[in-house]
Amino acid sequence: MSKPILIVGGGPAGLAAAHSLGSIGRSSILVEKEDRLGGAPILSGYAKLVPTDEWAKDAIGGMVKRVADDNSVQVQTGATVTSFDGQPGNFNVELSNGDKHEVEAAIICSGFTHFDSVNKPEWGFGTYPNVVTTTQVEQMISSGDGVRCPSDKRKPKRVAILLCVGSRDRQIGREWCSKICCTVSSNIAMEIREELPDCHVYIYYMDIRTFGLYETKYYWRSQEEFKVKYIKARIAEVTAEGEKLIVKGEDTLVKRPITIPFDMVVHAIGMDPNVDNPEIAATFGIDLEEQGFVGVANRYGAMGATSRPGVYVAGAATGPETIDDSIAQGHATAMAVLTDLKQPVGKTA
Ligand SMILES: Cc1cc2nc3c(=O)[nH]c(=O)nc-3n(C[C@H](O)[C@H](O)[C@H](O)COP(=O)(O)OP(=O)(O)OC[C@H]3O[C@@H](n4cnc5c(N)ncnc54)[C@H](O)[C@@H]3O)c2cc1C
Numbered sequence: 276m277s278k279p280i281l282i283v284g285g286g287p288a289g290l291a292a293a294h295s296l297g298s299i300g301r302s303s304i305l306v307e308k309e310d311r312l313g314g315a316p317i318l319s320g321y322a323k324l325v326p327t328d329e330w331a332k333d334a335i336g337g338m339v340k341r342v343a344d345d346n347s348v349q350v351q352t353g354a355t356v357t358s359f360d361g362q363p364g365n366f367n368v369e370l371s372n373g374d375k376h377e378v379e380a381a382i383i384c385s386g387f388t389h390f391d392s393v394n395k396p397e398w399g400f401g402t403y404p405n406v407v408t409t410t411q412v413e414q415m416i417s418s419g420d421g422v423r424c425p426s427d428k429r430k431p432k433r434v435a436i437l438l439c440v441g442s443r444d445r446q447i448g449r450e451w452c453s454k455i456c457c458t459v460s461s462n463i464a465m466e467i468r469e470e471l472p473d474c475h476v477y478i479y480y481m482d483i484r485t486f487g488l489y490e491t492k493y494y495w496r497s498q499e500e501f502k503v504k505y506i507k508a509r510i511a512e513v514t515a516e517g518e519k520l521i522v523k524g525e526d527t528l529v530k531r532p533i534t535i536p537f538d539m540v541v542h543a544i545g546m547d548p549n550v551d552n553p554e555i556a557a558t559f560g561i562d563l564e565e566q567g568f569v570g571v572a573n574r575y576g577a578m579g580a581t582s583r584p585g586v587y588v589a590g591a592a593t594g595p596e597t598i599d600d601s602i603a604q605g606h607a608t609a610m611a612v613l614t615d616l617k618q619p620v621g622k623t624a
């Protein structure tokens with residue numbers, strides 16, 4: 276009888292991998308370190324998702340239910356993998372809760388960590404209560420409380436969204452583009468305008484990367500239908516005067532300094548490598564790529580291959596990814612695992 280496949284992380288990628296395996300009768304052990312499944316969209320309380328406009332609690336909640344109802348998936352929440360030894364087809368796994376398992380292969384779906392904005396102190400997060408992150412605004416919307424200034428719960432009349440916070444920033448060692456935050460920010464801007472029609476929303480950007488088909492639905496629609504204003508700028512600092520926040524910088528189109536007051540400033544935070552990655556790499560004996568995400572050993576010939584045969588990776592563990600791409604990778608990697616197990620496992624070409 277075949278042994279289960281180990282899946283590490285119960286976000287969109289891990290949920291997709293577990294569902295794929297279960298749908299063809301293969302068992303899996305899904306190890307999630309938090310107390311519930313769903314990954315960032317559920318744990319961080321995202322609101323309506325890009326690009327479907329479905330609420331995260333419904334869309335990803337549905338994926339969680341499908342896995343929770345599947346007897347072939349053994350879910351272990353509040354646990355991590357502490358040791359992983361053996362060969363493809365026959366690995367021994369130990370978990371932090373003391374459980375031991377034999378598995379045939381492992382799929383790492385441990386995702387990313389949100390950039391912590393305190394690492395960009397000149398932009399006011401952690402100093403001024405009304406400087407918040409996109410995840411906080413998502414939570415304000417998904418909780419039903421609405422977008423309010425945290426200091427006194429007033430409705431903001433002017434909101435600035437600063438893009439690329441913790442991304443494309445060599446000064447703080449984060450050179451990558453986090454891929455989804457331009458689109459998410461345009462979406463949030465429209466949601467604010469919808470809830471608070473008198474509120475002026477400005478997006479400060481270096482470049483706009485509402486990639487692919489998102490250009491029309493988010494970038495143009497947010498301007499033409501929702502009157503969101505875009506300023507191409509280099510931001511110097513966020514300070515305060517009374518209850519107003521002051522965003523200072525340079526308008527890089529007209530090459531002039533600009534200083535504009537706001538009630539709320541939103542950091543469009545990027546996707547960092549999972550803080551657990553050094554530990555995950557040591558436990559599983561796999562390589563990380565230079566920026567700290569899990570390394571992909573073969574982009575074309577072997578889906579999700581890492582540097583160790585029998586250990587695979589999917590989703591935002593490999594770098595900034597959207598939810599739909601993470602889900603696609605979860606499904607595809609489950610298929611790659613089964614293909615390799617039928618043939619010599621870990622085949623990389
Ligand atoms: C503000 C913001 C808004 C976004 N909105 C959208 C959107 O609208 N649409 C979209 O397509 N994308 C969006 N994204 C991107 C989206 O969050 C990712 O694409 C998605 O979460 C990736 O799924 P994943 O399963 O790979 O990783 P994650 O969602 O990060 O899930 C990883 C899981 O692994 C668990 N884990 C981590 N380490 C361990 C460990 N050591 N052991 C066990 N478990 C572990 C975590 O607790 C988590 O449950 C947004 C991103 C940000 C920052």
Ligand code: SF4
Pocket residue numbers: 438439440442443451452453454455456457458482483484543545
């Ligand atoms: S998607 Fe947009 S906000 Fe996010 S890092 Fe890339 S350019 Fe910056």
